[in-house]
Amino acid sequence: MARSITILGAGLVGSLMSVILSKKGYRVTMYERRPDMRSATISAGRSINLAMSARGWKALDLAGLRPEMEALAIPMYGRYLHQPDGTSAFQPYGKNNEAIFSVSRGELNKKLMTLAEKEGVKIHFEHRCTHVQVVKNEVHFELPNGEKKELNADLLLGADGAFSALRSSYAMMERVDADQQYLAHGYKELSIPPNADGSMRMERNALHIWPRKNFMLIALPNTDGTFTCTLFLPFEGETSFAQLTTKAAVTTFFETHFPDAISLMPTLLEDFFQNPTSSLITTHIKPWHFQDKSALLGDAAHAIVPFYGQGMNAGFEDCTVLSSLMEKHGDDWTTILNEYDQKRKPNGDAVASLALLNFVEMRDKVADPSFLERKKIEKELGKKYPDQFISVYEMVSFSHIPYRTALGCIRAQDELLEKIMKEESTDEKIAQWVNQYHSTVQQLDFEDGN
Ligand SMILES: Cc1cc2nc3c(=O)[nH]c(=O)nc-3n(C[C@H](O)[C@H](O)[C@H](O)COP(=O)(O)OP(=O)(O)OC[C@H]3O[C@@H](n4cnc5c(N)ncnc54)[C@H](O)[C@@H]3O)c2cc1C
Incomplete structure (x- = not known):
């Protein structure tokens, strides 16, 4: 019989994961600290809207929610820069009119919860997990009236956000590395x-x-x-x-x-x-799972700063990866969680670094004329050499190439672009430099990360 799964946190990632698991025949129960946002007049949490990009959409496809959310999403085709002198400029994100999409966090979360319930997931609201006895998989809760509850989970997934109780419980164990900045x-x-x-x-x-x-x-x-x-x-x-x-x-x-x-x-x-x-916080933890008993996903595994618009997208990609590992390994959760950890932890670390780097780009570099020139050249390269060059931004936002590959391409792209911008460049020389760039990065893994 398929195992029953307990999920901590009915936020974006927990709710989506519960739908995917339920569709695969698992019995899923979710425990959420807050009251039901569909009936209570509470804010949906941090930030009213979010930018959804390729990785997020792919996961919504698995849940069957894409068409409904697409109808509510506003495409943003680029950055609209407002300069201190009152002038403005538009910088497209992609070379082929690609967009990232503004979606309402609250609407998305509510739709995911409702879909989860339709799929048979039971959600217990106002259950705050205080801690987990990780080895025994014993989960402890506190209710608003002070009542305490505990349960033994068969398989436990911590999707309880940046200040995850499961993450804190892992962090108390020996040979677990955990930090936050x-x-x-x-x-x-x-x-x-x-x-x-x-x-x-x-x-x-x-x-x-x-x-x-x-x-x-x-x-x-x-x-x-x-x-x-x-x-x-x-x-x-x-x-x-x-x-x-x-x-x-x-x-x-x-x-x-x-x-x-x-x-x-x-x-x-x-x-x-x-x-x-x-x-705003960045967290790292190693490992992301304990035996075949529990694992972290979403912000609980990798809270990152919001400057690449990837926190939710990365969390949704965790769900896509878990889903494909379930396809591959059936009910063998020892293998599923091991492979999940091996695949996702380096990508969680990479997207955390990408997000911090993009803060400097957004607040400082985007207004610099040489940055604008660079972006123009990147797009031209992407069009002329589509098999050899994809900009880091496009890899992160419009593809499923692993985040760690995107991070690994930064230095080589910087060198290539600097050469083109600084040296006397002819078409021939550019073709040669692009070839050199391509041979430097081609040992990286460009396969779809999930
Ligand atoms: C300002 C800002 C802007 C952002 N913009 C973007 C963006 O444009 N694009 C993007 O992809 N990402 C963005 N993010 C990141 C995104 O918000 C998160 O990555 C995403 O919400 C993570 O989802 P999650 O379900 O893992 O965690 P959360 O959304 O935090 O959900 C966790 C859930 O667990 C519950 N919970 C917490 N503790 C407990 C407990 N102890 N017991 C039980 N339940 C608990 C919470 O109430 C919550 O419902 C932004 C973040 C910020 C701060």
Whole structure:
């Protein structure tokens, strides 16, 4: 008989995994710390919208949710740059009009939960896992009234987010390496409403960025005509959240750095003082599983900073990989979890590094004319040499090439692009350099990561 599976956390990744497992005939029970977001008036969690890209869509295909979510998703074909002098520019993401998609986190989570229940998954809300006795697979919960509960899991999956109780319980064990780093920057969500006639106040099909070297503002479109903006700013220092304690200071800050945005934000001051300032964390842990008894997935395994828009996408790819390992190994969970760990841990580490590197790119480099020139050349190379060159951004966002391969290509791509931009380049020389680049990276694994 197929094993029964307990999942901690009915967030995006836990809910999706529960649907996939249920479709494969497993009996699945989920335990979620919060009340049911479909009936309670609580926010769906961190960030109102998310950028979904190829890896996320692939996993939604497995759940059969893609068409429904596509109807609610807004394609963003590129970055719309807002410069300090008030000028703006559009940078396409892909060479063939590819897009990443703005989706509502809350809607997606609610749809996944409802689908999970339709598939027979039982969800217990307001059950906070306090800790797990990993060797015995004994899971302990606390309810809002203080009542304590425990259960013995047959197979346990921890999808309980960046501060996972299962992850903390692993971290207490011998020969487990676990670390976490907070970013010096925090973030705050703000919003831009539609015009009186319902139309949007900025270009709809783009991710808007106001890059300002050590900090930035971004905005993603929502289907109701609003934009959700996120300000990323250091917690401390000369230009920081610590300085923005009065209405006058916030107004001056926005007038100075984001003059074209402030006029679009009538509720800026209310939003700024009502909304929390949240922190950003990167975590690593090794291993990601314990025998055939339990494993981590999603942010519980790899919490990353949001600058590549890949946290959920990477978590959904964990689900795709687990699904294909189940196809390959049937009910042999010792092998499934071993292979899952071997395949995914290096990719979890790689996407964490990619996300940190992309922060510098977004807040600083995107406004630099030589960066714009580089992006143009990357696209030309991609079109002219499609079998030899794919930019790192395209690998991460529009393909299923493993994250660690994308990370492994960075240095070779930097060298290639620098040569093209700095040296006297002819078509012949470029062809030769592209060949050299290709032979450097071709020993990496370009196969679909799942
Ligand atoms: C500002 C910001 C912007 C982002 N933008 C993007 C983006 O554009 N694209 C993208 O792909 N990713 C993005 N991310 C990352 C994305 O939000 C996460 O990677 C994703 O939510 C991870 O899903 P998860 O299910 O693993 O964890 P979570 O979404 O955190 O879900 C975990 C669930 O477990 C529950 N839980 C927690 N602890 C317990 C416990 N002890 N017991 C029981 N239940 C528990 C929580 O209530 C929650 O429901 C962004 C993140 C941030 C902070």
